[in-house]
Each structure stands twice: as C-alpha cells, then as structure tokens.
Amino acid sequence: MARRYPSHLKILVVENNSLLQRALRDMLELWGVGQVVTVSNGQEAKELLRREPYDLLVTDWMMEPVGGAQLVSWVRRSPGSLSPDLPIIVLTANADLATVRAAWDAGADSVLAKPASAATIARRIETVLTRPRRPRPARPEAEPEVRESRATDWPEPSPSRPALSGGSPLRLPPPGPPVRSAEPRRVRLLLALDRLEAALDKPDPLGTRLRHAVSDLQIAASGESAGFQGAAAMVASLSTCVTWVDHDVESFKEAVQAHMDALRWVATTAHDAETAVAVRALVRALRSMVRTLTLRGSADPSLWSDEPAPNNPGQNLPLPPAS
Numbered sequence: 634m635a636r637r638y639p640s641h642l643k644i645l646v647v648e649n650n651s652l653l654q655r656a657l658r659d660m661l662e663l664w665g666v667g668q669v670v671t672v673s674n675g676q677e678a679k680e681l682l683r684r685e686p687y688d689l690l691v692t693d694w695m696m697e698p699v700g701g702a703q704l705v706s707w708v709r710r711s712p713g714s715l716s717p718d719l720p721i722i723v724l725t726a727n728a729d730l731a732t733v734r735a736a737w738d739a740g741a742d743s744v745l746a747k748p749a750s751a752a753t754i755a756r757r758i759e760t761v762l763t764r765p766r767r768p769r770p771a772r773p774e775a776e777p778e779v780r781e782s783r784a785t786d787w788p789e790p791s792p793s794r795p796a797l798s799g800g801s802p803l804r805l806p807p808p809g810p811p812v813r814s815a816e817p818r819r820v821r822l823l824l825a826l827d828r829l830e831a832a833l834d835k836p837d838p839l840g841t842r843l844r845h846a847v848s849d850l851q852i853a854a855s856g857e858s859a860g861f862q863g864a865a866a867m868v869a870s871l872s873t874c875v876t877w878v879d880h881d882v883e884s885f886k887e888a889v890q891a892h893m894d895a896l897r898w899v900a901t902t903a904h905d906a907e908t909a910v911a912v913r914a915l916v917r918a919l920r921s922m923v924r925t926l927t928l929r930g931s932a933d934p935s936l937w938s939d940e941p942a943p944n945n946p947g948q949n950l951p952l953p954p955a956s
Contacts, residue, residue, distance in 0.1 A: 640667040647671075647678045647692040647704065648724070653747075657691065660751055675699030679707055686715045689762060694725035694732065701725070702739050709740035720761040724749070728827065733820045746827050750834045760897070821853040822864060822900045826893055833889055840880050843889075847875050850896070863912035864899050867892055870919045878926045888922050895919060 644666055648654040654671050661669045670687075672678050676699040678692065690708065694701035701723055708714045708721065721743075723736045728746030736744045742761045745754065829846035836843060851872065854864035871892040878885050895915045902908055 640665055642666045642689070643668040643670070643687050644689045644691065645670050645672070645678060645681060645687045647673075647675060647690070647696070647701075649673050649693055649696045657754075660754070664755065675701065675704035675707075678704055679713075682708060682715060682719075683713050684715075687719060689758065690719050690721045691758075692721065692723055694723055694736065695727070702735060705736065705739040705741050720764070722757060722761060728824065730817065730820055730824065733824060734817070737820070744823070746831075750831075752834060753830055818853070819900045822850070822896065825849040825853040826896055826900075829889075829893060833886060833893075836880065840875070843875055843880070847872050854896075863916055864896060866916045867896050867899065867919060870916065870923055871896075874923045874926065878923065882926065882929070884926060888926055891922060892919055 644661055646654060646657045646661070646669060648657060648671065651673075654673070658669045658671050670681065672681065674696045675692070678690070679699065681687075682690075692701045692704055696704075705721055705723065708719055709717055721741050723741040723744045724747055725732055725736070725744065726747045728744065733744045742764070743757050745757055749757075825846065828849060829843070832842040832846040847868070850868045851865075854868045871889065874885070874888050874892065878888070898915070899912060
C-alpha cells in the first residue's frame, strides 16, 4: 500500500479466528501502524478498553462469551469506557440486513463483510479515522487537544465543492451531520456498495459481476426522499460509466471508486440545505468525469451532445432538486 498510517496509531483488533487475527495484525503493522493489540473476544477487549485509550477498534461480530454487539454497546454507553467516541469497524461473515442494522443500532461506524480485500479494509479504516468523531460527554478542555493532534496527522477536510485531483478522482465535501439511524434503505444501499466494491476488486472478464452489482445499486437507490437525496442520480452516472466506458481503459476503476465514495457519503450524511448543494455539485463532477472517459474512448462526440437523443446516456442523469 502506498499509504502509510501515522506511527503513533493504536488499534485494537478483536477476532476469535487466530489466522485472521494474525493476518489483520501483520497487515496493519505493514502499513505503519505503531501499535496493534489483538484479543480473541469482547470480554478481553473490555478489560483493555477500561485501562487505556485506542484510536480504532476493529471487531468481529460473532464471539463468545462477549460478542460484537455487546462490546460495541459497552464502548458507547458504559461509564467504564474511556473512549465512547472510539471509531469502530465491525467485521462479519453474515452481512445481511438484520446484522448490519443491529451493528449500526449498537453504535458501529462501519460494517464490513468477510472476506474483505486488503484494499477494502484500508479504505474503510481511512474513512472512519478521517470522519469527525461522535459527540462525547468529555471534559471540555480535553477536546481542543484531540482536534489539534488529529489535524496534524490527517489531511484537512476537502473543499465544499468537489474537484478532480491527481491523487484521488473525486474530493468529497466535508462530512455533514452523521446519520445514526439504521434506516433499511440506507442499509440496503451500503450492502449493495459492498457487493460492488467486491466486484471491482475481483473483476471477471466480461464484467458481469460489476453490472449485476450496479443493478442492485439501482434498486437500492430507486426513488428520492428529502433525507436521501442524490443517490439515484449518482447511480445513473455510475451505470453510464459501466455501460459505455471500456473497463480496461485508464481511470475506469478510479471513476467507479469515485461514485462509490460519493454514494457512501450520501448514505451516511443527514440531509440539510448545505448537503443538498454539495450533492448537486458531486453529481455534476461525477457526470463530468464519465463524460470525459466516454469521449476519450468514443469516436462519436454526439454521444454527449446537447440535444436529447434516445441513445444518449448523458440525457438520462437527473440532478437532485435544489433545496
């Protein structure tokens, strides 16, 4: 991995499978994490979390005698927890709707289905570590120190308007008000994004898995509501990309990843007036990205002409309404 994490990071891994536990520890140490502590169940994790703070908790869901649900709930609500705002990633082999909703209700920041690729785990870790922490009932004087140390180790929030850049194909707006509700529609969208991410990491020669995953996303994002704005337009742009852009062309994978990042942002951010403006800007940036890729590989510039046409994919990408 080109990215290396700050050496002072301290991560607690809770996993009852000894082989996976060792693999996670070795992977995190390879990426430069200064201290990786591993335990086999939630009870051992609680004992550690009572004594010392950590920067991230990565935990399995099904464990004995204390499972992931009990551990996450204890971290968030128990007076004995030193860090109720601790970022938490749940790993589970049963990433069905009920399990994901239960993890969110307990207080998880992210849920990841096993088996997950190293690249997927790395992206998810960076996402939760750069996201603003949950509000915590802590001493007021301690909060500025936490913010200052995090600001020196991680990138500043992206500008409010997305832009193409060399390092990442899309710069997301700063996180808006987080959504803590396990609304079924949001959970279905996040599960569909996980399936798309798996298909992107292990593509098949004909791109069938990728197209099926996009179809699942279209179903999950169908319809619009005030609290879930822009997802359908983003998925429409993604569908155009997967349909019209050669999967072997340079930047195709980065464009798909940009759509996934934007959709995760929408699915985990509460709706307000500022969010609506950011969503419209994101949709325009994604459409512009796909347009550039299609024109690069197409001899027919009328594909993106200004005149509506039945076979023109650019005409079927609605912008979300402004608030």
